[in-house]
Amino acid sequence: MSLSIIIPTYKNVDFLPELIRSIEMNDYSEEYEVLVGIDSCYDTLNYVYENQFLPNFKFFFFSENNGPYVIKNTLCEISKFEKILFFDSDDVMMPGMLSEIDTNLDIYTVIKPKYINFTDINGVRNYVKEN
Numbered sequence: 001m002s003l004s005i006i007i008p009t010y011k012n013v014d015f016l017p018e019l020i021r022s023i024e025m026n027d028y029s030e031e032y033e034v035l036v037g038i039d040s041c042y043d044t045l046n047y048v049y050e051n052q053f054l055p056n057f058k059f060f061f062f063s064e065n066n067g068p069y070v071i072k073n074t075l076c077e078i079s080k081f082e083k084i085l086f087f088d089s090d091d092v093m094m095p096g097m098l099s100e101i102d103t104n105l106d107i108y109t110v111i112k113p114k115y116i117n118f119t120d121i122n123g124v125r126n127y128v129k130e131n
Contacts, residue, residue: 007088036058
């Protein structure tokens with residue numbers, strides 16, 4: 001009942017604080033690790049150096065721009081757990097997502113999480129209903 005979260009990132013520094021906060025605030029009681037692959041972006045590398053993170057967040061800098069698939073495959077090889085969640089660096093996790101993913105990975109081989117679009121208007125987040 002443990003999970004490895006793999007996040008490739010390239011020039012998404014503006015989105016990282018909210019993403020990281022959404023992972024930290026998730027109500028998941030099991031052990032998990034977050035492996036963030038920085039795809040040759042020094043702005044992101046500087047952000048990591050300038051901030052503090054929980055010990056289960058690990059950052060890996062790729063000196064050449066390889067793209068997200070190389071980063072995902074590389075980080076899969078060193079991930080600690082068999083259950084793996086790929087997540088994008090410009091997304092935010094909804095509360096309870098990690099528990100839901102973990103539980104469903106006991107039943108299904110692969111899970112594709114649903115996303116919800118939103119807009120921010122004057123500091124208020126509005127979720128967009130879609131089919």
